[in-house]
Amino acid sequence: MAPKFGELFLKILLILSIIKSSQGREFSRKNYPYLKMASSFSLSPPRGYDYIIVGGGTAGCPLAATLSQKYSVLLLERGGSPYGNVNVSYLQNFHISLADTSPQSPSQAFISTDGVINARARVLGGGTCINAGFYTRASSSFVKEAGWNIELVNESYPWIERQIVHWPKLAPWQVALKDGLLEAGVSPFNGYTYDHLYGTKVGGTIFNKNGFRHTAADLLASGSPKNLNVLLHATVLRILFNVRGSKPRAVGVLFKDENGKQHRAILNGRRQSEVILSSGALGSPQLLLLSGIGPKQDLDKLGIPVILNNWHVGKGMSDNPMNSIFIPTKKPVEQSLIQSVGITKMGSFIEASSGFGQSSDSIHCHHGIMSAEIGQLSTTPPKLRTIEAARKYSKTKNDLPREAFQGGFILEKIDGPLSRGHLNLVDTNVDNNPNVTFNYFNHPYDLQRCVYGIRTIERIVHTKQFAKLTEDDSYSIEMLLNMSVKANVNLIPKHTNDTASLEQFCRDTVITIWHYHGGCHIGQVVDKEYKVLGVDRLRVVDGSTYDSSPGTNPQATVMMMGRYMGVKILRKRLGKRAGV
Structure with a gap:
């Protein structure tokens, strides 16, 4: 595929995806009667809703479906429908959604102040529509620390799994990783399991055997159609409060x-009606700030009336840092996303992906500007990784040699980084991303774990499993990391036995695996029931409340949390009559 033709092909593909996405809105209306455009909103029910949920994402969809079984629910999603969008629905198009920067894209790019390109979901189903699909539960220690009822947790996970989770058919690259991990000493082999266990395992996936993605949006089908109303392209500007009385009340x-017209959605007069934020680790603290809940000094600067002075909103932000090593292969490898994983006791997780940088004829194709290549294959260090720089790189990467595209990545990520950052508003426009800083590797122990992960990858590369796939069975990690000579890659350490050099490699090639969290921590912004401290009738139910990211991928636990809290709220209101 010639470079110019390749660029034209990509543009045509993106245009077709947008057309198909708009066609998907009609498809959704026909098959999912509770889905409507935001402009269709009217005061129905006229006395307001029992629950208004802001964010139809990973937590918001199961939460809305559960609460609607007994009460009226309005779910407001700022994005569109995932149905009919081929870039959402099919595994082979995973990278295209992340590369699409159009207003219709299901993902919204943002760059942290650290210089790491990242993405937040903008589609019904949230992150489950744009992620790598891996499904794994949280560890038992995470559940215990969260203070969750273990019996209800063990009822809520299967509710998700019965509807949208599958066992994968392992791709060759994933088989090689699994066997390589075991040969390298990341043991025992725990088989196919959703559980988070030390060693090597194969997890679940939300892609079926044909590579079709199921998402959190599918869980809405479990709700009551008469009680559930879902509005698409409904962007919440702020929460409305009654400030009379001892506490502000949502x-x-x-x-x-979608046309820019403003509407007010109101709770009914029942004492237990609530607004619930499920807008994610960026969206929920952003909305609290825009609504006047946050540090008074910051709110005053933007002219936002202060409802509640809380310094902790937007603080304690974390993102699991990831670094990747590209492994060239003798011939093209089948596309695959995360299926096998190595869980080490150091808190470094080893995963892999393959085949997204090559076309069927083994000639250069599109990786996607948000993919793992931005770390090792980009030619710009983190602080210079702007969207413009990434676009420039994507245009010039066809000059890279063939070995930069034929093969796969082995990834290592740090679980529960000790490095913390913060989030603050840039302005009062909800459509603009807030400023977010993650301070990757600011804590020295995070660097130690990254170095451990890279050295674990070195052992894996030396195993017999990868010798069968690679161009050269004598590859050393030095050779792989120093492919800068061949592939125009910079920022690579010269000696892997030099810890300082590896630490610099970790800093210079850090990327994200989209597992950021924090900003609305328990005990600081919300209580143990996820109610916002200092105000009434307002909760936050999503990953912004997490102090660390659960499991090797958070989506299972975030969806479980939506179901869990829905059931818990119903049982508190109805007792045995809840029937859920």
Whole structure:
């Protein structure tokens, strides 16, 4: 595929995906009667809703479906429908959604102040529509520390799994990783399991055997159609409060539709009605700040009326740092996303992906500017990784040699980084990303774990399993990391036995695996029931409340949390009559 033709092909593909996405809106209306455009909003029910959920994502969809079984629910999603969008629905198009920067894209790019390119979901189903699909539960210690009821947790996970989770058919690259991990000493082999266990395992996936993605949006089918209303392209501007009395009380939200027209959605007068934020680790603290809950000094600067002075909103942000090693192969490898994983006691997790940098004829194709290549294959260090720089790189990468595209990645990520950052508003426009800083590797122990992960990858590369796949069975990690000579890659350490050099490699090639969390921590912004401290009738139910990211991928636990909290709220209101 010639470079110019390749660029034209990509543009055509993106245009077709947008057309198909708009066609998907009609498909959704026909097959999912509770899905409507935001402009169709009317005061129905006229007395307001029992629950208004802001964010139809990984937690918001199961939460809405569960609460609607007994009460009226309005779910407001700022993005569109995933149905009919081929870039959401099919594994082979995974990288295209992340590369699409159009207003219709299901993902919204942002760059942290650290210089790491990242993405937040902008589609019904949230991160489950744009992630790598891996499904694994949280560790037992995570559940215990969260203070969750273990019996209800063990009821809520299967509720998700029965509807959208599958066992994968292992791709060759994933088989090689599994066997390589075991040969390298990451043992025991725990087989196919959802459980988070030390050693090597194969997890679940939300892709079926045909590579079709199931998402959290599918869980809405478990709700009650008569009680559930879902508005697409409904962007919440702020939460509305009644400030009379001893505490501010949430009474509804102000949102705009796809045409920019503003609407008020109001809670009914029942004492237990609530607004629930499920807008993610960026969206939920952003909305609290825009609504006047946050540090008074910061709110005053932007002219936002202060409802509650809380310094902790947006603080304690974390992102699991990831670094990747590209492994060239003798011939093209089958596309694969995360299926096998090595879980080490050091808190370094080893995973792999393959085949997204080559076409069927083994000639250069599109990786996607948000993919793992931005770390090792980009020619810009983190602080210079702007969207413009990434676009420039994507245009010039066809000059890279063939070995930069034929093969796969072995990835290592740090679980529960001790490095912390913060989030703050840039302005009062909800459509603009807030500023977020993660301070990758600011804590020395995070660097130690990264070095351990890279050295674990070195052992894996030396195993017999990878010798069968690679161009040269004598590859050393030095040769792989120093492919800068061949592939125009910079920032690579010269000696892997030099810890300082590896630490610099970790810093210079850090990327994200989209597992950021924090900003609304328990005990600081919300209580143990996820109710916002200092105000009434307002909760936050999503990953912004997490102090660390659960499991090797958080989506299973975030979806479980939505179901868990829905059931818990119903049982508290109805007791045995809840029937869930």
